[in-house]
Amino acid sequence: MKREKISIEGMSCGHCVMAIENALGKLPGISDVRVDLKTNSADVEFDDTAISINQIFDEIDNQGYNARR
Numbered sequence: 010m011k012r013e014k015i016s017i018e019g020m021s022c023g024h025c026v027m028a029i030e031n032a033l034g035k036l037p038g039i040s041d042v043r044v045d046l047k048t049n050s051a052d053v054e055f056d057d058t059a060i061s062i063n064q065i066f067d068e069i070d071n072q073g074y075n076a077r078r
């Protein structure tokens with residue numbers, strides 16, 4: 010398991026937090042996701058043999074936010 014903190018731009022409310030948590034939670038290989046609106050970041054725990062950090066960034070972007078690499 011790997012844990013990464015990802016900076017996210019474009020979140021404005023609790024709905025944004027839920028949208029990202031739900032979307033990432035559905036991806037295979039992700040075991041824990043916590044999005045924090047105050048710090049504009051996500052703390053993600055994942056199995057890096059099942060999913061790459063770039064796929065996680067892409068999913069955040071697909072939801073309409075901007076994951077900063």
Ligand SMILES: [Cu+2]
Nearest residue numbers: 021022024025
């Ligand atoms: Cu929102």
